[in-house]
Amino acid sequence: METIVKLNTIKDKLIAEFESSKSSLFGDTTIREKALEAFSKQGIPGRKSEEYKYVNMELALKGDFAFSSTQKLSAKQLESTQFLNDAIVVVIENGKFNSEYSKTNSLPKGLQIVNISDAVSNDVFKKHYSKYANVNLDPFIAMNTALTSGGVFVHVAKSAVIEKPIHIVHVTAVSENTVLNSRNLIVVEENAQATIVESFQTVDSKAKSFNNALTEIVVEASAVVDHYKIQDENACLPDRQDFGHLISTTQSIQKKQSNFTTHTFTLSGLLVRNNLNMVLDDEFIESHLNGLYLTNGNQVVDNHTLVDHRKPNCNSNELYKGIIEDKSSATFNGKIYVRKDAQKTNAFQSNKNILLSDDGTINTKPQLEIYADDVKCSHGTSTGKLDEDKIFYLRARGLSEASAKKLLMHAFASEVVDTIKIDALREYVEAKISKRFE
């Protein structure tokens, strides 16, 4: 436990922050107190922690931090923030919902989007809030649950089909070191359909931000949810590689015959850790997990996924791909649990990487724990360089080396990129891949 002792300062500060601000925090204080207790037990994970051994949280949380921010975006910062056109835009500004910048005034029938602090007495909210993201599983879930000061509650009514994507824009602009704990709860009722895009961006590099964002997604029976995370912390400041710390936790729970697809695109950010926890809590569920990470400079990107098959006759399919450049490091850790009751499970997992430099690192760890006996499960992982024979073939047809590589990168990524159903998003990601080879 020595590693935790060293970090007492940040832990103690966090506890003190909680004590002094708890009366002003929204919602049920008991939930928060339990979470704080769980956090105190776990502490900030050190390098010896099995789950966080490849991401240096000690370094990320070194120094003084505030635990919330009331800072507003400047006009210029708002302008440099990227929004999807033709979407229902929801702005989370420094961890809090900003209704003024959001387009949530006239919503389609069946859709409700409110500030999370205004949802605490809502019965649906009370039924689901903090019921799935387990505070004892991860210290950052605990930290978020104890300290969150904002976010949104999204509710899609039974059988409603929301055609436009709901774009939740997490934008960070702090001028003093700050830990942000934004929290969203998305409930898609029976037979309803929705597309959720969460993007993460930092538009001010004056101070260190540590964004610990958590979204819980409830997918009720027969509902269909398509979910995207676009992590491009440095999008508007491409020459800065030394900022943007993001822990992004997505916790889903699915009910009978529902279909949930989630995509994680990590395009920039100094340190990005994704915790994707999926619970398949009934029969005939379909789940897809797609991921693509492009890392360069000194970036550290860590994707942890957990697919929990609890009941029979479900399918999950996971595909993560990565392109690693310079001294960057990427980690893929994918766990699949197939519980004793989950017969006739189909669970597939694949992680493929291209390492473009001698100094890059890729850690990949697939973990299958299967307790049922009639299942089809597989996992595979590969790491390689760009194929020289393919490059030569393309050059022998007149393509420059750069465009040959660009074409091959797109080809490698296409398996994941082609799963994006929103044209503007797909083009955005494709442009990012092209830019790497200009």
Added chain:
Amino acid sequence: MLSIKNLHASIDGKEILRGINLEVKTGEIHAIMGPNGSGKSTLSAVLAGKEDYEITEGSVTLNGKDLLELSPEDRAREGVFLAFQYPVEIPGVSNINFLKTAINEIRAYKGQTPMEAKDFLALVKEKQKLVELDGKLANRSVNEGFSGGEKKRNEIFQMAMLEPKLAILDETDSGLDIDALKIVAAGVNKLKSKDNATIVITHYQRLLDYIVPDVVHILYKGKIVKSGPKELALELEEKGYDFIKEEVGA
């Protein structure tokens, strides 16, 4: 057009080409035959610019330009085309997209504007017919899941699209059934003009029944040991490579 003088090339310190001399004029078809390990594929790889080989001596010029100085892409842009013996599969890269990029990069090299999409599609349609390539294949990923014959036809389709000055066919006949061989050969013959030239590299004489060469060269131990008219290929087929070995006294 192509002039190879005393070309020596080695890989990992082992000399494979040991003084090749070859002159190819426009409008000509040259066949290079030879037993396994004689250096046939090395010669085509060296001409196309594969960087694994070290050129230790000699020169190669195309219309007076030093080919060995150029990158593989610049050789292609100058009009060199290699039909690969083993075309690679490139999943995720569409045949059409790749050819469009290739054509436009070649055009840019020559200072020309990119080809209009409409003209490009018309060209694709026309050239597809030439090698009887299914439209679906043209739209698929490069060579992915193609049969051996389809891969070779795709090579000739690319050649038709790029209209090279010098085409080098590296054992294009290997593993082809007779019907596919006829289609590939017919494509090559239709593309032949007084302004371009073709080098056909093969182990067997059969291809030369369909693509009739002006000159046949026999490559042995990294050197051209004998050149002659098309009948030389027949003689070789009949007597086998052993007669060359005896003749050169190896």
